Amino acid sequence: MESIFHQLVAALHESPLSTDVLDQIVVLLQQQTDQSASSFVTSTYASLLILERWAWELFSQESHGWMDEPSYQQLLQTLAIFNEKIIFNCGEIDMEKKGSLLFSVTIEQVNSVFMHIERSTYDNDPFIAFISIWFDNHAKFAFDNLEYTSPIINYIGRYVFNKYIKSKEYKIFLTQLRQPHLSHTIFTTKFLFYIATCPSYFNLYLVHEAKMFYDYADDIVQCFSEDYLEIIRVHSYSVASWSKELVSCIARHISLTVGCCWLDGENQPHMKAVFPTEKAVHDHFEDLLRILSYEPLYAQIRIKRSNDETVLVGSSLTYFLLIVQMRNMDWLSDLNATLRNTILSVIDTTTNDEMATCCYAVLCEILTDEELKDLKISDNICNYFLQLLEHTWNKTKKYEHVPIMVVLKAFQTLSKNDTMQQKIAHSDRIYLLIEMCDEYPIVYDIIWAFSFNKDIQQQLRSNSPFICKLTQLSRRLENKQMSKIIDGILWNLVINHENRSMTDKHNTKEFDIMISYSHKEKVLCKQIYEELIKAGYRVWIDFDQMHGNVMDAMAQAIEQSNTVIMCMSEQYRKSNYCRAEAQYAFQCERRIVPILLQKQYKPDGWLLFIIGQLLYVDFN
Structure with missing residues (x-):
């Protein structure tokens, strides 16, 4: 078979070219199964490379008379399908070899392709349809191999943004997409190139060149901020009737938007133009949740990012995770039950590791300790993340597409849960x-959280090299946040706090009140502090009174105060430092006055244990 394939490919440059040659190549490519494709690529690589280059030569020709030949069209369609098989089903073929086949195009050829697209006056030009498939395969491969680099990705990514996404045509097409009832006739090949292929390729470019995001951010927002939210809102009510083309357009715009949110960081300085208010964030969250609640979508989810349904569900889940990690979640209470049920439904059906990771991470953020216990999935979550950590740390192939920082961020949240701490122990x-x-470094914060568990404390104390390293770091670190974390771990591992607290129990107190709070609520707590000062109380708060070892300063503040006000919220419960403060105040038998800062928050876990049956003041 291989020798026949070599001969047929060699004949592609003969003149005249027999269509029988094309037909025979089609047959050989179609015969390749998911199982045989890898060995076929290995044995025919040189000829496949010639075939791929020949295809781009065709695309870049000034005349496209070959488009009228069914044999040419059949070969190009078959080659595109085979290329997708190379991307997702040839694990034995190394990334660079795959990339050399898929990106076997020159910038000059790319320019010729773009020139033809821009000259085309036919909305259903089959040439544009073929190019869209080739570009889509580029995106599929590069998203599946994020470490792959190619100047072609950068060139095409920049070009499609500047020439197409910023164009009047793109704006016109987006406006059409806002209509609730769409005729199938609007989804021309040109429409889909602008609204599906171009955003996908530009998203790919941003993912590979993250540092370039801020150069494009303002233009990105200007291009689709007026239309994006309305498109999602309008169509979120009719998911059951979506066409394949509409799925593609919506999935790729959600993916681009989520990618921009991810790159924009926690404060979202640029994406605030898309989501200017908390209501806008809430409404978009609700719209995406409405889309994901349509369970027939789950049947289309693939292990890898190989179809638009997988992109749609995966991107929406990533958005949920970003929001629950970054935003004040007071407004989420009305969506919590629907979100939880939707996430659990996805977990039950998906075999996609990235999605499962997002799902578990969202649950860790939105569920209380008791809710996790009630759902009886704590074992699953704990085992899943432990397995993820081992495989990602050891760089095995099993979870190679799951970003380790996503895993660690979720594990950081998980580490605050007492049940999970015991399971880790x-x-x-x-x-x-x-x-x-x-x-x-985020792992130090995770270890700090786990170090509140008595069994884990013993495991850490028995690791002398680690204790020695922590002690050395504590002495030399200049980063205040890291110093605080290291000192926090060491504080939890010291066993003589009780003696210290008893020694200072009856000393004269310098402060009437100490305010224990999460810095997420700093503004409100500062107001409380100022009102107490006006009322004549001597108040300690760590705006400007922390010097030297943070944990020692905290302990001294508690020892020198009669009363500790605990400013309760979900952020307070999740803060290792706040937990250390609260537990030491409890150990020192200080008078504890809990106040509630977060709407509808109910204390749980360690915080519920400390405040017990105390009445608390609601500051909402």
Whole structure:
């Protein structure tokens, strides 16, 4: 078979070219199964490379008379399908070899292709349809291989944004997409090139060149901010009737928007133009949730990002995760039950590891300790993330497409849960985190959270090299936040706090009140502080009174105060530092006055244990 394929490909440059040659190549490519494709690529690589280059030569010709030949069209369609098989089903073929086949095009050829698109006056030009398939395969491959680099990706990404996404045609097409009832005739090949292929390729470019986001951010917002939210809102009520083309357009715009939100960081300085108010964020969240609640979508989810339904669900889940991690969640209460049920439905059906990671991470953020227990999935979550951590840390192929920072961020939230802490203690996997902490500083914060557990404390104390390293770091670190974390771990591992608290129990107090709070609520707590000062109280708060070792300063403040006000919220419960403050105040038998800062928040976990049956003041 291989020798026949070599001969047929060699004949592609003969003149005249027999259509029988094209037909025979089609047959050989169609015979390749998911199982045989890898060996076929290995044995025919040189000829496949010639075939791929020949296809781009065709595309870049000034005349496209070959478009009228069914044999040419059949070969190009078959080659596109085979290329997708190379992307997703040839795990034995290394990334660079795959990339050399898929990106076997020159910039001059790309320019010729774009020139033809721009000259075309036919909305259903089959040439544009073919190019869209080729560009879509570029995006599929590069999203599946994020470490792959090519100047072609950068060139095409910049070009499609400047020439197409910023164009009047793109704006016209977006406006058409806002209509609730769409005729199938609007989805021309040109429409889909502008509204599906171009956003997907530009998104790919931004993912590969993240540093370029801020150069494009303002233009991105200007291009679709007026239309995007309305498109999602309008069509979120009719998911059951979506055509394949509409799925493609919506999925790729959600993916681009989520990618921009991710790149824009926690404060979202640019994407606020798309989501100017909390209501806009809430409404968009609700619209996406309405879309994801349509369960027939789940049957289309693939293990990899190989179709638009997978992109749609995966991008929406990523958006949910970004929002629950970044935003004040007071407004989420009315959506919590629907979100939880939707996430659980996705978990039950998906085999996609990235989606499962997002789902579990969202649950960790939105569920209380008791809710996690009630759902009886805490074992699943704990085991899943431990397995994820081991595989991503050891760089095995099993979870190669799951970003390790997403895993660690979710595990950071999970680490605040007392049930999870005990499961980690029983798993005896704390050594894995110790191995990771130098490369990923966030792991120190995870270890701090776990170090509140008595069994894990013992495991950490028995690791002398780690204790020695922490002690050295505590002495030399200049980063205040990292110093606080390291000192926090060491504080939890010291066993003589009780003696210290008893020694200072009856000393004269310098302060009437200490305010214990999460810095997420700093503005409101400062107002409380100022009102107490006006009322004549001596108040300690850590705006400007922290010097030296943060944990020692905290302990001294508690020891020198009669009363500790605990400013309760979900952020307070999730803060390791706040937990250390609260537990030491409890240990010192200080008078505790809990106040509630977050609407509809109910204390749970360790915080509920400390405040017990105390009445609290609601500041909402």
